[in-house]
Amino acid sequence: MKFAVVVFPGSNCDRDMYHAAKDSLGEEADLVWYQDANLEDYDAILLPGGFSYGDYLRTGAIASTSAIVNQLKQQAAKGVPILGVCNGFQILLEAGLLPGAMLRNKNLKFMCHFEDLVVQNNESMFTSAYTQAETIALPIAHGEGNYYCDEATLAQLQSNNQIVFTYANNPNGSVSDIAGIVNEAGNVLGMMPHPERAVEALLGGDDGLKLFKSVVNHWRETHVASA
Template sequence: MKFAVLVFPGSNCDIDCYKAVEDTVGESVDYVWHTATDLSAYDCIIVPGGFSYGDYLRCGAISRFAPVMAEVAKAAEQGKFILGICNGFQILTEANLLPGALRRNMSMKFRCHDTKLTVVNNETPFTREYRKNEEIIIPIAHGEGNYYCDEETLEKLKANHQIVFTYGDNPNGSIEDIAGICNEKGNVIGMMPHPERAVDTLLGSEDGKRMFTSILKSWRDTHDTASVR
């Protein structure tokens, strides 16, 4: 399996994501610059956290026009796995690959600490190694993590089981305590907490490790099935 970690001007969690893939699944992983126009070699694309383009206009509003994002959209349509973390989540909403938007935290303060999450949907390619309703510890680091959508979109998210993670103690005011969502197909996920920062007990939690092992297991199942056919 091959992973791509995108790099935008201002990304600062790309190295964390790269190391998380290396340390948890040991699969091939490359940094891919935002000007890239071909992602066909990759099976999973990680859009990392940071402050892409300085978070000017809105978080992710400029990055969504980077050449690589057209390839991310193509990969999503092909069913490849797309994981957007923090600023990556913001970029995916700006690119309309996920519904809703991320607004300023209700406190108007940057929040950086461990957070308790509930795994609402453990049937995605990213969460299959968690138990439904399991509580996990994953850190956050954001100033604009307040997830918002209109009532119609919220009902669709609930009906389609697109709410993947919720906060135990909402740190930012996001609607329905939402910490992470997926698209209807389940192959694109965005979340504000940082699983790549929770892959070893030395970091305070290794609860993020199973997100990466879930991705690998899901890919292997699909790949083995395709090989049999």
């Protein structure tokens, strides 16, 4: 399986994503500059965290207008797995690939520590290696991770089982404790906590590795079944 790690000006978690895919999983991975990338060549796409374009205007707002977003939308429509973490999640929201928006953390401070999450949907291509309602620990590192959506959108997320992760102890004020959501098709995941920073015990925990393994398992099952 071949992963693309899209690098924007201001990305700072791209190497973590690359390490998770290439070294921890043992799969192929490339760091691809957002202006030069041809996403047709990849089986999954990773949007890393950081401060794309310095977080000017709004987090992810400028990156969401770049030409590569058209490729992201095309690949999403084809069912290609797309994972956006932290700033990557913010870009997916701004690009309209996921519903909702990000607000400043309720305490108006940047937070960086491990948080307990609850797996709300273990039937997605990103979470099949977890058990339903499993509690996992992943690090957060954000100043604008307070997920917001209106009541109608929240009801839709709930009815479609699109809420994949929730916070056990909501640190940022996110509506309904939401930490991660997928699109209706289930192949685009946005989440604020960083699974790529929790792929080895040496890093403080390896609960994030199951997420990447889930993607690989889904891809192999799909391609073996269609071969």
